[in-house]
C-alpha cells in the first residue's frame with residue numbers, strides 16, 4: 001500500500017471515529033494490564049503493513065481509549081480537538097519542522113508569533129506582549145517562575161490553596177519555596193491573608209481546576225506592583241472564555257500581569273498540546289533560558305523562540321492553532337464557548353430545582369460543582385457507577401472537606417440532549 005492509500009484509510013478511520021464516538025463507552029472499560037496483555041511482547045522483525053496498525057487500533061487499542069472527544073465527556077476540563085486542528089497535526093507531522101532557530105523553520109517561528117498576536121487580539125489582551133507556545137501549562141508556569149526568579153533574585157512563590165498542582169511542581173523543580181494563601185467563601189485567594197515577604201512571584205488563577213473560581217487579580221496586581229513581585233496568571237482553562245466580551249469581567253487586572261498562560265488545548269478547540277504563554281517582560285524569560293552553543297550561532301538578528309523556554313526542539317504547534325482560528329473565526333469560537341456556558345447554566349438550573357441536590361460553588365463558566373444529599377460514600381458511589389456504565393464520564397473534587405461532583409462542558413459536540421442524558425443518568429443512579 002502507498003502513503004496515499006494508507007493516508008486515505010487513516011483519514012477515513014478518523015472521520016468514522018468522530019461520527020460514532022458518542023456511541024462508545026466514554027471511560028475505557030478495561031482493567032490495568034488488559035491492553036498490554038493483548039499486544040506482542042517484542043517488536044516485529046520485519047515491517048508490517050500500515051493496515052495492520054489500523055486494524056489493531058480498532059480491535060485492541062480502542063477498547064482501552066477513554067474518549068476525550070465524546071460529547072458526554074464531562075470530567076476534569078472537557079476539551080475538543082477541532083477537525084481543522086486534527087488535519088493540521090497531520091500536516092505538521094508531514095513537515096516535521098524542528099524550529100529551534102529561526103532559520104530551521106522561519107515559517108514556524110513567524111506563524112507562532114502571529115498566532116499568539118491573533119489570539120491576544122481575540123481574547124482582548126494588551127497589544128505588544130511577547131507570546132510563544134509551550135507543550136502544557138505545567139511547562140509555561142515553569143518558564144514564568146524561572147523568569148520571576150531571574151528578575152527578582154528571590155525564591156518564594158505565593159499562590160492560593162486552590163492553585164493547580166503544576167505550581168507546586170514548578171516550585172519544586174526550580175528549587176523555590178511555596179507559600180499557600182487561604183481562600184474566601186467563594187474559593188478566591190484572600191488578599192487580606194497575603195504575605196509577600198521575600199516573594200519572587202504570585203500565581204493568580206482565573207478558573208481554578210476544582211471549581212473555576214477567579215482570584216482577585218486587580219488587588220493582587222496592586223500588591224505585586226508595590227512589592228516588586230512578578231505576577232503570573234494561570235488562566236489555562238478560563239482564558240479562552242475571554243473571546244466572549246460578556247465573560248471578560250474575569251480578565252480584570254490581567255493586563256497588569258507579567259506573564260499569562262492560556263491552554264489552547266483546553267477550551268480553544270486545538271488538539272493537545274498547545275499552551276500559550278505571553279509575557280510583557282520577554283527579556284527576563286530570555287535571561288532565564290537563553291543558552292546558545294557554538295553550533296546554534298547564526299548571523300541572523302532574529303528571535304529564536306527556544307530562548308524563551310526550557311525545550312530546544314520545538315514542534316510546529318502554531319499550525320493547528322492557526323487552522324482553528326482561521327476555520328472557526330471569532331464568531332465560531334464565541335458560538336462554541338457560549339453554547340458550553342449555556343449548557344452548564346441549564347444543568348445548574350436543573351440541579352438547583354431538584355430537591356436533594358445542591359450546587360456547591362458559584363458557576364462562572366462551563367463547570368458545575370454539585371452533590372446529592374447524603375455522605376461522601378453515597379456521592380462517590382454515584383460517580384463510580386455512572387463512570388463504570390460508560391454512559392458519561394464525571395470527575396470530583398473536595399470542597400470544605402466534602403466530596404463534590406464536577407460536570408465540565410467543553411466538547412464542541414456536546415448538545416443539550418447529551419447534558420439531559422447526563423442529568424437523567426444521575427437521577428437514576430440514586
Ligand SMILES: Cc1ncc(COP(=O)(O)O)c(C=O)c1O
Nearest residue numbers: 136137138164166208209234236
Ligand atoms: C488551572 C490549571 N492550570 C494548569 C493546569 C495544567 O495544565 P497542563 O496539563 O497543560 O499542564 C490545569 C490542568 O487542568 C489547570 O486546570
